Amino acid sequence: MPTVFPPPPLHRRIQFYLKLLWMNNFVRFYLFVRRLYRFGYYKDLPTFNLTIPQDRLPSYWSPSTVEVYLPKSYPTSTSSTIPTSSSKRYPLLISIHGGGFNVGHPVLDSEFNRYISDAASCIVVALAYRKTPYTRWPVQVHDLTALVVEILKDERISHFYDPSKVAIGGFSAGGNLSTALSIQPELRGKIQTIFPIYPVLDFTMTTKEKLASRPKNAPPDVLRTMGDFFSFGYIPRGTDRENPSLSPLFAKAEDLPENIYLVGCEYDMLNIDAKKFYQKFGKVKKNIVYEEVKDVRHGFTHQSIERMDPKAHERLSKITFEVYDRLAVWLTDIWGNEKKAVEAPVEERGGSELGDDIVIL
Numbered sequence: 001m002p003t004v005f006p007p008p009p010l011h012r013r014i015q016f017y018l019k020l021l022w023m024n025n026f027v028r029f030y031l032f033v034r035r036l037y038r039f040g041y042y043k044d045l046p047t048f049n050l051t052i053p054q055d056r057l058p059s060y061w062s063p064s065t066v067e068v069y070l071p072k073s074y075p076t077s078t079s080s081t082i083p084t085s086s087s088k089r090y091p092l093l094i095s096i097h098g099g100g101f102n103v104g105h106p107v108l109d110s111e112f113n114r115y116i117s118d119a120a121s122c123i124v125v126a127l128a129y130r131k132t133p134y135t136r137w138p139v140q141v142h143d144l145t146a147l148v149v150e151i152l153k154d155e156r157i158s159h160f161y162d163p164s165k166v167a168i169g170g171f172s173a174g175g176n177l178s179t180a181l182s183i184q185p186e187l188r189g190k191i192q193t194i195f196p197i198y199p200v201l202d203f204t205m206t207t208k209e210k211l212a213s214r215p216k217n218a219p220p221d222v223l224r225t226m227g228d229f230f231s232f233g234y235i236p237r238g239t240d241r242e243n244p245s246l247s248p249l250f251a252k253a254e255d256l257p258e259n260i261y262l263v264g265c266e267y268d269m270l271n272i273d274a275k276k277f278y279q280k281f282g283k284v285k286k287n288i289v290y291e292e293v294k295d296v297r298h299g300f301t302h303q304s305i306e307r308m309d310p311k312a313h314e315r316l317s318k319i320t321f322e323v324y325d326r327l328a329v330w331l332t333d334i335w336g337n338e339k340k341a342v343e344a345p346v347e348e349r350g351g352s353e354l355g356d357d358i359v360i361l
Helices: 010-037 106-119 139-153 173-182 207-212 227-234 271-281 310-336
Strands: 048-051 065-069 090-096 123-127 161-171 193-197 259-265 287-293 358-360
Touching: 010 106, 010 227, 065 106, 090 106, 090 139, 090 173, 090 310, 106 123, 106 161, 106 310, 123 139, 139 161, 139 173, 161 173, 161 310, 173 193, 193 310, 207 227, 259 271, 259 310, 271 287, 287 310
Parallel strands: 090 123, 090 161, 161 193, 193 259, 259 287
Antiparallel strands: 048 065, 065 123, 287 358
């Protein structure tokens, strides 16, 4: 039997729709202002932008321009033009931003994109996608699948990336979309690695059920009032929520890449998604790691309100870059020797500045 949720009452649907419209347009304006004054997120600019011809994508409205970050080890990484030659092929990492499928832009991940490009010596391509409530699932999956297919074969970059070392991942909604993309028939086998960071992977649980799965001492969840209307905006009425392209938890193990790096947050209602995903696929995938970041909430890598406190900002920044460093080391290991299995993630990692703030379960 398909898992289908009944629609909320009419007044709630109207309320949700208005909230989605307000958030989408407010963030658009906010990002426009930040772009105008070139501060904050815009300090880490991409090396160049790449635009895919619109006629190769599903719709005229499908985002076609991607941001490309070349690592500092690349000979022409300071250039703003597309490189024409390279003596070396670099790993390729595809980044998809979060935002509840409703807001956001690749620039919000620019700090991560620049850092991971340099730390793991890889090419990063950051993607945009259409947002709710103007478009709903599966439009985003179809658009991004077509976009990635075109990127992988585009002659402007195909000469300097290694097709055997392609990873895709992202934060929150981006973690969902990247995992969903990895199982699409057009991309299966072309993506060897995924790295969902505090992702939503299961839409068959309600917000109330997910909130109840958190530790009793957890502070208020940042998604507690947003989970329902984000889901309402993304999922059309009557959709089977067990569809793997919507809820990747229900994907077949053989369809997923062998290399999986999961990050969850102890106080995040979505942490249950990462745990269930790891429990289901942990024994059948060759290289799968699940890291639970202790004493943090959803979006800790990007939270702006909490980071207004200097002490909280310093603490979260240290944890954020520790996570980025661990991901970079893991990616470098995977890309350095594809046949080498990563050590089973059963012990705590120590010896870092943060000690046991991050625990591998």
